[in-house]
Amino acid sequence: MGRTTSKDAQALIHSLRSAYSATPTSLKIVDLYVGFAVFAAIIQVVYMAIVGSFPFNSFLSGVLSCVGTAVLAVCLRIQVNKENKEFKDLAPERAFADFVLCNLVLHLVIMNFLG
Amino acid sequence: MARNLGGFLVLIAAALIYSSALASYIFQPISDSHRSAALELFNSLGGSFPSVEETYEELRTFEVLGIDKRSDISTAACQSVSEILGSSSSTLKDLFYALKVNGILKCDIKEDVFEGVASRLQAAVSGASALLDFYYSVGGLALIKGQTTKDDLYLADAEGVFQSIKALSQSDGRWRYNSNNPESSTLAAGLALEALAGIVSLSSSEIDQSLISTTKNDILKLFDSIEKYDDGAFYFDEKLVGAREHQGALSTTSSVVRGLTAFAAVASGSLNLPSGKILGLAKIFLAIGIPGDAKDLFNQVDSLAFLESNTVSIPLILSLPATVLSLTKKDALKVKVNTVLGSNAPPLTVNLLRVFRSGSKDTLLTESQELKFDPENAVYTLDALPKSVDVGKYTFVFETVLHDSDHKNLYATGGQTRIPIFFTGVIEVDTAEIAVLDSDLGSIETKKKIDLAGDNTVSLSANHLQKLRLSFQLSTPLGHAFKPHQAILKLTHETKVEHIFLMRSSGKQFEIILDFLGMVEKFFYLSGRYNVQLTVGDAVMENSFLKAVGHINLDLPEPPEKAPQPPAQPLDPNLIHGPKAEIAHIFRVPEKLPPKELSLTFLGLTLLPFLGFLLGLLRLGVNLKNFPSSSVPAMFAALFHLGIAAVLLLYVLFWLKLDLFTTLKGLGFLGAFLMFVGHRILSHLASSSSKLKSA
Numbered sequence: 001m002g003r004t005t006s007k008d009a010q011a012l013i014h015s016l017r018s019a020y021s022a023t024p025t026s027l028k029i030v031d032l033y034v035g036f037a038v039f040a041a042i043i044q045v046v047y048m049a050i051v052g053s054f055p056f057n058s059f060l061s062g063v064l065s066c067v068g069t070a071v072l073a074v075c076l077r078i079q080v081n082k083e084n085k086e087f088k089d090l091a092p093e094r095a096f097a098d099f100v101l102c103n104l105v106l107h108l109v110i111m112n113f114l115g
Numbered sequence: 116m117a118r119n120l121g122g123f124l125v126l127i128a129a130a131l132i133y134s135s136a137l138a139s140y141i142f143q144p145i146s147d148s149h150r151s152a153a154l155e156l157f158n159s160l161g162g163s164f165p166s167v168e169e170t171y172e173e174l175r176t177f178e179v180l181g182i183d184k185r186s187d188i189s190t191a192a193c194q195s196v197s198e199i200l201g202s203s204s205s206t207l208k209d210l211f212y213a214l215k216v217n218g219i220l221k222c223d224i225k226e227d228v229f230e231g232v233a234s235r236l237q238a239a240v241s242g243a244s245a246l247l248d249f250y251y252s253v254g255g256l257a258l259i260k261g262q263t264t265k266d267d268l269y270l271a272d273a274e275g276v277f278q279s280i281k282a283l284s285q286s287d288g289r290w291r292y293n294s295n296n297p298e299s300s301t302l303a304a305g306l307a308l309e310a311l312a313g314i315v316s317l318s319s320s321e322i323d324q325s326l327i328s329t330t331k332n333d334i335l336k337l338f339d340s341i342e343k344y345d346d347g348a349f350y351f352d353e354k355l356v357g358a359r360e361h362q363g364a365l366s367t368t369s370s371v372v373r374g375l376t377a378f379a380a381v382a383s384g385s386l387n388l389p390s391g392k393i394l395g396l397a398k399i400f401l402a403i404g405i406p407g408d409a410k411d412l413f414n415q416v417d418s419l420a421f422l423e424s425n426t427v428s429i430p431l432i433l434s435l436p437a438t439v440l441s442l443t444k445k446d447a448l449k450v451k452v453n454t455v456l457g458s459n460a461p462p463l464t465v466n467l468l469r470v471f472r473s474g475s476k477d478t479l480l481t482e483s484q485e486l487k488f489d490p491e492n493a494v495y496t497l498d499a500l501p502k503s504v505d506v507g508k509y510t511f512v513f514e515t516v517l518h519d520s521d522h523k524n525l526y527a528t529g530g531q532t533r534i535p536i537f538f539t540g541v542i543e544v545d546t547a548e549i550a551v552l553d554s555d556l557g558s559i560e561t562k563k564k565i566d567l568a569g570d571n572t573v574s575l576s577a578n579h580l581q582k583l584r585l586s587f588q589l590s591t592p593l594g595h596a597f598k599p600h601q602a603i604l605k606l607t608h609e610t611k612v613e614h615i616f617l618m619r620s621s622g623k624q625f626e627i628i629l630d631f632l633g634m635v636e637k638f639f640y641l642s643g644r645y646n647v648q649l650t651v652g653d654a655v656m657e658n659s660f661l662k663a664v665g666h667i668n669l670d671l672p673e674p675p676e677k678a679p680q681p682p683a684q685p686l687d688p689n690l691i692h693g694p695k696a697e698i699a700h701i702f703r704v705p706e707k708l709p710p711k712e713l714s715l716t717f718l719g720l721t722l723l724p725f726l727g728f729l730l731g732l733l734r735l736g737v738n739l740k741n742f743p744s745s746s747v748p749a750m751f752a753a754l755f756h757l758g759i760a761a762v763l764l765l766y767v768l769f770w771l772k773l774d775l776f777t778t779l780k781g782l783g784f785l786g787a788f789l790m791f792v793g794h795r796i797l798s799h800l801a802s803s804s805s806k807l808k809s810a
Binding site for chain 1: 735793
């Protein structure tokens, strides 16, 4: 039973990796960026768990900055992905411009909240 | 301590007597205090450039008071006088006052300057229609006449000018300022009389007697509107609505006095004015004491100087150097009679007519007494006071009789003068004793004499079944019973609870009996030591005292349950008004912060994902080959990235020091720039990628 599982898992991971390697580089960059943002957020949450939540507004702005950019990056990825037929008519440049604009607005708020 | 307080009481009493004496009708002639006040008031003007009118007022006041200050001001004043007289554009008013200043200072003015001014004034007189123009020009001419050697200075049409001034007079004796103005003024009447007097002195021929007599009639009518105070002072008040400044009763009265005395000096025949009214006018100027204003002081001093030398009747003022006299020290009653400026009166006799005790109408004198004259000090002294005069307040009525019968028309003495006088003395305190009595029998348990002069004190003890009796006798120097304003017994407990009792008298005897049985509740059942203090004081009592008699130990029963509590003692004023305790501020306790190293470690940790991100990018083989190569898009691309960097930098600045509004302004400009370059570069990229697709 266990054997089958590990084999299956190996097979699953292998198929996932081979499938992922077909992903365009630009999307991989976005994935990497999302991963970076999420890790940065996790580290801050860990810090808060160890030290305490004072000053809370700084903690919130730090975490929300990371989470917000991650979400925006995911949105960008959805819009840029060519296989996603829903956004077929949307130029990737337009999506990038939206991403930049949203990030600037988000960080204006974050900076205001940072204290 | 007690003696100090006693002295203080006497001081207060003396102050009370003094102030009430001032409120009574005593008028003191001009004295040295006026001189020092004049120096002070006019010196305060010194800093600015005084007008020629102010200079005249200053010089005139000093002249009358006999202060020699001319050298201080004469140089500057003479210079402005010759400037004014020499200039053809100076006003009539300035000319008039410049001539008045010159009259006092005798500046070195050339004859031809006087001639020029005289011809100007002559022209002004013939062209004048308003009262003030007449006043200044006629007054100026009269002044020139006194200051030059020329004696052929006459007014051309004296009677005509007289009549045109007279035409402005009203039926009630007052004058109008000009013919267009129907309002009449008392102050203007004074000015008009002065101008008329000037015309009479300037006239080459005798003025028609009928004109003079109608003017005298006007004066008499004017004096019908005179007003009176209770103390016998008379004054004129200005009824003109909207009068200019300095037209109060003082300056109005002053103006009338100047006009009256000037006119009386030149007009032949007597004016038939009652001398009491002239005396009353002098009294109003003396009654104001020392004015706090230079203008008022000038009006006072100037008018008194005119009254001093007037030809109607010269007021004589009866005054007393002291109105508080001590019977014990045998102070003599002294009276002075002076003119208003303080010079000696002509020979006269002062009689004491009546003496009243305050509140009673019976005179203490059987016949009038003549006061003895001391020619050396010019003081009238009463040899012996009436026998029945004791301590207290009296009213003395004096009469002044002039020796020379010719003087009776020349001087105004006012007949009888009522003057309030206080007599003080040492009150004799006798048989002062304090005793403790048994309540039921009234027999004396302990009895002690009190020595009110010495310092020794008594000590007693009593319980609630006993009584305390304190008694003494007061008698005046004449041996009469004396009832002081204050006769107070005060008991003070150790806890500073005070009980105050008023002493009642029957005849000379003052006695108070405290029955402790009826007073245990009033004493709040407080046993222990009570200090006994006796206060006897009065304004006429020279030996008022506040004396610590001693103490008494009271043994009172235990308080029942519902006994009243002694009142809370008033707080020490230091506690109420003294410095408050320092305020300790409570600050928020700072949050516990983690050690610095831990925070820095986590700062490093947050950089780790970024490193991972960069490594991942390297592994993916990311490059910048797609960066536009041609110059214009490359520039736009670079600007786009720079713009983003600038916005992020602006955010950092916002975090560090800027406020939201500055940031938003900057962001507006940067955002517009970024939109432009971003749109250019992204549309370029889009077009190139679509070309790639189509190719």
